[in-house]
Amino acid sequence: MRNMSALCATALVSAALMASSGMAQDRYDLEPDQAETARMLMDQALDSDLGFSIVESLTTEIGPRLGGSDAEARAREWGVRTGAAMSFDRVSIEEFTMPYWERGEMEITMTAPYEMDIYGTALGGSGRSPRLRPINSEIVYFRSVHDLTQIEDGALDGMIAFVDGEPMVRSQTGAGYGAANQRRRIGWQHAERGGARALVVRSVGSDNHRFPHTGMMSSMDGDWADIPVIAVSNPDADHLRRLHDQGQSVEMRIASSAAWHGDVTSGNVVLDLVGRELPDEIVLIGGHLDSWDLGTGAVDDGAGVAITMAAAELIGRLPQRPRRTIRVVLFGAEEVGLLGARAYAEHHADDLANHVLATESDFGAGTIWQFNSNVNSDANPAISAIARELEALGIVFGNHNTPGGGPDIIPMAAQGVPTVRLAQNGMDYFDLHHTPDDTLDKIDPDALAQNVAAYAALVYLAAEMDVEFRTQDDAGMASE
Amino acid sequence: MRNMSALCATALVSAALMASSGMAQDRYDLEPDQAETARMLMDQALDSDLGFSIVESLTTEIGPRLGGSDAEARAREWGVRTGAAMSFDRVSIEEFTMPYWERGEMEITMTAPYEMDIYGTALGGSGRSPRLRPINSEIVYFRSVHDLTQIEDGALDGMIAFVDGEPMVRSQTGAGYGAANQRRRIGWQHAERGGARALVVRSVGSDNHRFPHTGMMSSMDGDWADIPVIAVSNPDADHLRRLHDQGQSVEMRIASSAAWHGDVTSGNVVLDLVGRELPDEIVLIGGHLDSWDLGTGAVDDGAGVAITMAAAELIGRLPQRPRRTIRVVLFGAEEVGLLGARAYAEHHADDLANHVLATESDFGAGTIWQFNSNVNSDANPAISAIARELEALGIVFGNHNTPGGGPDIIPMAAQGVPTVRLAQNGMDYFDLHHTPDDTLDKIDPDALAQNVAAYAALVYLAAEMDVEFRTQDDAGMASE
Numbered sequence: 001m002r003n004m005s006a007l008c009a010t011a012l013v014s015a016a017l018m019a020s021s022g023m024a025q026d027r028y029d030l031e032p033d034q035a036e037t038a039r040m041l042m043d044q045a046l047d048s049d050l051g052f053s054i055v056e057s058l059t060t061e062i063g064p065r066l067g068g069s070d071a072e073a074r075a076r077e078w079g080v081r082t083g084a085a086m087s088f089d090r091v092s093i094e095e096f097t098m099p100y101w102e103r104g105e106m107e108i109t110m111t112a113p114y115e116m117d118i119y120g121t122a123l124g125g126s127g128r129s130p131r132l133r134p135i136n137s138e139i140v141y142f143r144s145v146h147d148l149t150q151i152e153d154g155a156l157d158g159m160i161a162f163v164d165g166e167p168m169v170r171s172q173t174g175a176g177y178g179a180a181n182q183r184r185r186i187g188w189q190h191a192e193r194g195g196a197r198a199l200v201v202r203s204v205g206s207d208n209h210r211f212p213h214t215g216m217m218s219s220m221d222g223d224w225a226d227i228p229v230i231a232v233s234n235p236d237a238d239h240l241r242r243l244h245d246q247g248q249s250v251e252m253r254i255a256s257s258a259a260w261h262g263d264v265t266s267g268n269v270v271l272d273l274v275g276r277e278l279p280d281e282i283v284l285i286g287g288h289l290d291s292w293d294l295g296t297g298a299v300d301d302g303a304g305v306a307i308t309m310a311a312a313e314l315i316g317r318l319p320q321r322p323r324r325t326i327r328v329v330l331f332g333a334e335e336v337g338l339l340g341a342r343a344y345a346e347h348h349a350d351d352l353a354n355h356v357l358a359t360e361s362d363f364g365a366g367t368i369w370q371f372n373s374n375v376n377s378d379a380n381p382a383i384s385a386i387a388r389e390l391e392a393l394g395i396v397f398g399n400h401n402t403p404g405g406g407p408d409i410i411p412m413a414a415q416g417v418p419t420v421r422l423a424q425n426g427m428d429y430f431d432l433h434h435t436p437d438d439t440l441d442k443i444d445p446d447a448l449a450q451n452v453a454a455y456a457a458l459v460y461l462a463a464e465m466d467v468e469f470r471t472q473d474d475a476g477m478a479s480e
Numbered sequence: 481m482r483n484m485s486a487l488c489a490t491a492l493v494s495a496a497l498m499a500s501s502g503m504a505q506d507r508y509d510l511e512p513d514q515a516e517t518a519r520m521l522m523d524q525a526l527d528s529d530l531g532f533s534i535v536e537s538l539t540t541e542i543g544p545r546l547g548g549s550d551a552e553a554r555a556r557e558w559g560v561r562t563g564a565a566m567s568f569d570r571v572s573i574e575e576f577t578m579p580y581w582e583r584g585e586m587e588i589t590m591t592a593p594y595e596m597d598i599y600g601t602a603l604g605g606s607g608r609s610p611r612l613r614p615i616n617s618e619i620v621y622f623r624s625v626h627d628l629t630q631i632e633d634g635a636l637d638g639m640i641a642f643v644d645g646e647p648m649v650r651s652q653t654g655a656g657y658g659a660a661n662q663r664r665r666i667g668w669q670h671a672e673r674g675g676a677r678a679l680v681v682r683s684v685g686s687d688n689h690r691f692p693h694t695g696m697m698s699s700m701d702g703d704w705a706d707i708p709v710i711a712v713s714n715p716d717a718d719h720l721r722r723l724h725d726q727g728q729s730v731e732m733r734i735a736s737s738a739a740w741h742g743d744v745t746s747g748n749v750v751l752d753l754v755g756r757e758l759p760d761e762i763v764l765i766g767g768h769l770d771s772w773d774l775g776t777g778a779v780d781d782g783a784g785v786a787i788t789m790a791a792a793e794l795i796g797r798l799p800q801r802p803r804r805t806i807r808v809v810l811f812g813a814e815e816v817g818l819l820g821a822r823a824y825a826e827h828h829a830d831d832l833a834n835h836v837l838a839t840e841s842d843f844g845a846g847t848i849w850q851f852n853s854n855v856n857s858d859a860n861p862a863i864s865a866i867a868r869e870l871e872a873l874g875i876v877f878g879n880h881n882t883p884g885g886g887p888d889i890i891p892m893a894a895q896g897v898p899t900v901r902l903a904q905n906g907m908d909y910f911d912l913h914h915t916p917d918d919t920l921d922k923i924d925p926d927a928l929a930q931n932v933a934a935y936a937a938l939v940y941l942a943a944e945m946d947v948e949f950r951t952q953d954d955a956g957m958a959s960e
Contacts, residue, residue: 060722063596071594114551116543116776119916209689210775210916235919239776242540242920295690296596296719436599436690439715440722 028381030389034464038389038457041314045453050313052445055306055365057082059296059440067290067333067340068100068264075289079269079305079330086309087316088328090272096343098333100264101125101224103214103293104257107134108200108230112251113243119233120200121294122258123184124216124336126229134255135160135197135228141244145183145201148190156194160252163187163201164241167234170206174363174426180204185218188225198228198254202237207431210235214292214434216336228256266290268340269330271309273316275463277323280351283463284327284358284417285311285455288334288408295438299429303443303451304361304406305330311455315463322463324356331408334362335434338407345411355417357462357469360406361451364432365443366425368454371395372402375418376471383420386461393454395422418469420462422454508861510869514944518869518937521794525933530793532925535786535845537562539776539920547770547813547820548580548744555769559749559785559810566789567796568808570752576823578813580744581605581704583694583773584737587614588680588710592731593723599713600680601774602738603664604696604816606709614735615640615677615708621724625663625681628670636674640732643667643681644721647714650686654843654906660684665698668705678708678734682717687911690715694772694914696816708736746770748820749810751789753796755943757803760831763943764807764838764897765791765935768814768888775918779909783923783931784841784886785810791935795943802943804836811888814842815914818887825891835897837942837949840886841931844912845923846905848934851875852882855898856951863900866941873934875902898949900942902934 030038045051062078065071076093083091101124108120129135139162142148148163163183169176183201191199203213210233217229232240243250269289275281287304291297312328331340345352357375371390373383380400387397404410405419413419432438462469510518525531542558545551556573563571581604588600609615619642622628628643643663649656663681671679683693690713697705712720723730749769755761767784771777792808811820825832837855851870853863860880867877884890885899893899912918942949 056722060719060726061593063594063719074594113541114543114554117774208919208921209691210919211690235917235921238921239540239543239919242536246540294597437715439688439690439719441688441715441718 026381028385030385030461034461035389037318038461041456041460042393042453044314045311045456046449048449048452049445051306051310051448051452052443054082054309055298055302055443056440058302058305059298063296064293065289065291065297066293067336068098068266072266072290072332076267076269076332079289083269083271086313087273088271089274092270093267094270094344094347095265095267096339097263098266098339100261101336102259102261104128104259106230106258107253107255108232109253110250111136111253113248118236119210119212120230120236121212121214122256123214123229123231125219125224126188126217126256126258127226128257128259129228129255132255132257134253136253137197137251139200139250139252145187148187151190151194153193154195156191156196159196160198160200160254161191161194161196162240163199164237165202168204168206168430170427172369172425172427173423174429177204177430184215184231188217188227188229189220192225192227196227198230200230200232200252203231203233205234205430205433205435208234209437211435211437214294224260228254228258230254230256266332266339268332268344271312271328273312273321273326275323275325276321279325280354281324282327282355283324283459284329284355285360285459286329286331286408287361288340289330290333290335292335292434294434294436296440297438298440299364299432299438299442300434301334301362303365303448307361307448307451307455310452311459314456315460322460324463326459326463334408338410341408341411345415352412352415352417355412357420358405358409358412358417359420359422360408361422361455362406362408363424363426364429365448365451366429367447367450368393368395368422369425370398370423371420372398372423373400373420374403375469379467379469382465382467386458389457389461390454393450395454420458422458424451506861508865510865510941514941515869517798518941521936521940522873522933524794525791525936526929528929528932529925531786531790531928531932532923534562534789535778535782535923536920538782538785539778543776544773545769545771545777546773547816548578548746552746552770552812556747556749556812559769563749563751566793567753568751569754572750573747574750574824574827575745575747576819577743578746578819580741581816582739582741584608584739586710586736586738587733588712589733590730591616591733593728598716599690599692600710600716601692601694602736603694603709603711605699605704606668606697606736606738607706608737608739609708609735612735612737614733616733617677617731619680619730619732625667628667631670631674633673634675636671636676639676640678640680640734641671641674641676642720643679644717645682648684648686648910650907652849652905652907653903654909657684657910664695664711668697668707668709669700672705672707676707678710680710680712680732683711683713685714685910685913685915688714689917691915691917694774704740708734708738710734710736746812746819748812748824751792751808753792753801753806755803755805756801759805760834761804762807762835763804763939764809764835765840765939766809766811766888767841768820769810770813770815772815772914774914774916776920777918778920779844779912779918779922780914781814781842783845783928787841787928787931787935790932791939794936795940802940804943806939806943814888818890821888821891825895832892832895832897835892837900838885838889838892838897839900839902840888841902841935842886842888843904843906844909845928845931846907846909847927847930848873848875848902849905850878850903851900852878852903853880853900854883855949859947859949862945862947866938869937869941870934873930875934900938902938904931
């Protein structure tokens with residue numbers, strides 16, 4: 001048995017080594033001039049502060065830019081103005097219509113066992129207090145959102161529900177987000193079913209600072225909460241938990257004027273470097289232009305906007321355009337439901353077949369540590385060739401079957417657009433995510449430059465190489 | 481020359497070794513049972529969560545406790561109740577009267593070049609907007625408070641002044657605080673002289689989180705500001721600086737209802753372990769019971785309250801009381817001007833001569849790294865003997881001529897009370913100091929236990945040893 005195990009282990013290691021070192025039979029080698037250009041782009045990016053200057057400009061000149069707001073419209077103008085002053089050949093805005101939610105004014109105060117201000121924020125899609133008068137009630141404590149989902153209809157009549165939970169698990173990949181996010185997403189549906197007048201939830205974040213994390217709730221068949229739903233910071237939730245554990249009766253006063261305000265115009269900014277040989281074939285990158293309203297959206301997602309614009313700009317300064325078109329999309333209204341991404345996929349329904357590869361940077365500005373892909377399997381050796389170039393930036397290859405190129409890529413990936421992903425180290429990402437603390441000072445210029453370098457090399461090669469990333473029957477791609 | 485240098489260096493090293501190892505001629509050795517008891521106390525403290533449970537109780541059951549507020553009165557009741565349930569022989573409140581300031585409601589919004597919420601807080605002693613209506617004005621930018629002090633009278637008529645500056649220097653000793661603090665303390669006097677309608681200052685803090693740091697301004701001959709004075713977070717100040725550097729005209733809307741509300745009652749809580757031989761001789765330790773209103777005052781200064789109460793409690797559980805009385809004072813209204821400390825020195829003017837040694841813990845809950853003293857020089861060998869015991873906790877001795885036993889000790893030290901100081905590592909202290917983020921989760925229970933251990937050993941020995949720390953003519957003590 002022992003020998004067989006050893007044999008199997010050896011075989012596995014050999015396979016892994018072959019895969020990682022590209023020693024598979026179908027090894028693909030870059031043209032020497034392609035490799036040389038990719039390396040030059042990486043060197044230039046590492047020496048440049050272009051990415052940082054773009055995110056500094058966006059966050060300073062525009063500030064917070066909630067999807068659908070006037071500020072987001074100013075951000076689109078910024079995108080067009082900035083793109084036009086760079087190397088892009090085509091600059092346009094593709095408008096779409098969306099429902100607009102605003103948080104308005106909010107108060108949350110603990111009133112018993114004593115009075116204390118609580119640090120909270122209304123969640124996206126939440127409702128206002130009736131007649132804009134404060135709600136005063138004892139809180140009903142739930143240890144987790146699971147406990148809340150177990151209540152009987154009407155059991156919370158007239159009360160305020162408080163859903164505790166654990167601070168989200170810290171991980172490089174952000175793996176803890178989905179599970180922690182349930183209390184934010186679906187809590188209101190059960191609180192309303194129970195007859196609660198308001199819902200308070202522990203923030204979805206990995207920090208212990210006194211910032212609440214906002215974020216969108218999930219609609220239920222298109223309906224949104226009628227009641228105020230407030231996320232409170234982890235230290236505030238800890239405080240409420242301790243009082244509960246002591247057997248104290250906790251009361252709160254909550255007022256909120258959050259509400260939907262009808263339809264408004266948003267849009268995606270589209271910036272193209274037109275391909276010299278295959279102008280209709282598009283390699284799409286981007287970030288989202290909107291941010292939550294509490295911070296200035298530096299990490300989420302000014303960074304993604306800056307990384308992809310800067311990477312394209314470095315390519316745009318080359319003596320000639322790559323063979324394919326490189327498109328940078330600054331998506332609108334991502335935070336409030338991927339509205340720009342859906343609009344893009346709809347608007348381009350007839351030419352999505354020309355989108356040969358897509359990826360978005362929307363996981364902050366930490367160093368990129370991993371590269372994954374999900375393309376036609378015949379193109380995997382070419383992906384491995386790109387991966388070998390990225391190793392110079394400290395980026396390891398993950399695997400060839402990881403769907404998902406970023407949130408705004410989901411709708412087009414669902415239509416068969418192949419994707420890759422450069423994964424940032426997100427260990428600290430959810431410390432800042434959706435809080436007032438998402439500001440420019442949180443971005444490390446050196447890490448941002450490494451991101452630009454990785455995008456520049458990847459996108460240049462994808463646009464220049466004679467490789468078909470798409471597949472006719474999708475058989476070679478994993479689906480999400 | 482080289483040999484002489486080497487010789488000098490050797491001599492210096494020898495002297496340092498003699499000093500640090502206590503090999504000086506006048507070496508003082510602890511009685512074996514005293515040393516044994518001190519070590520036992522340290523072991524017990526390191527194994528105990530008593531300190532943490534006290535600060536958890538104070539911050540959870542009372543919450544924020546502004547000097548002069550009802551919450552501070554509840555904190556005194558908590559102190560009496562908690563002290564009575566511990567080993568203390570005498571528990572009392574010494575009341576005093578003080579003027580009461582409250583921040584009320586405040587708004588600070590950037591209104592041009594675009595609208596953005598600013599994270600700010602009114603400074604202690606600041607005024608309200610006239611007729612409680614918002615002040616709207618362009619800001620006049622000052623790179624430092626020094627620049628503001630140079631203006632001519634009336635030069636800011638009707639404007640809002642913004643005083644930038646550097647984030648305070650980070651240091652283990654908190655050395656950067658005094659210099660950075662000038663903009664908070666005296667800025668208003670020059671802004672008012674210039675005719676400004678409001679003053680905005682960069683927070684005095686070493687962090688880059690979006691929390692403003694509050695704190696008291698300085699009065700001018702007993703007068704306080706008539707205008708709103710708002711401290712804004714470092715990231716907000718950075719943002720305003722970038723806009724200024726771009727040549728943008730920045731406008732703000734400021735409203736504040738901060739005001740003085742006449743005289744109220746505060747008090748010091750006094751907890752005594754009565755000495756078995758010299759009950760009138762007092763070794764005084766303590767922290768301050770009040771906190772700023774934004775956080776729950778865990779680090780500033782729930783920690784000091786907990787450390788000194790826990791240390792005394794461990795001594796109180798010994799088979800017999802030490803020779804001298806050990807007094808724990810939970811000072812009131814420290815943050816708003818050392819009012820409890822002044823009241824204590826006044827109330828005890830006639831028996832301050834019986835206070836043989838005093839020290840306060842008011843620099844957070846970081847690990848204690850250094851021990852300093854300022855006592856009758858004949859007692860320095862005894863101090864060194866104590867210092868040798870504290871080395872087991874990773875504490876190094878500083879020197880014998882460092883005045884200052886903590887803020888609340890200043891008034892009694894000015895009357896000749898000898899002091900010692902156990903210096904916490906304050907590298908991160910000014911990240912949290914006076915912000916909403918000063919909450920229980922910021923305290924490391926292990927570091928807090930090390931603090932309790934150091935205080936227990938020090939205070940037990942000071943109360944037990946047959947040493948005169950006082951001097952008749954103060955000749956042996958440095959003055960501040």
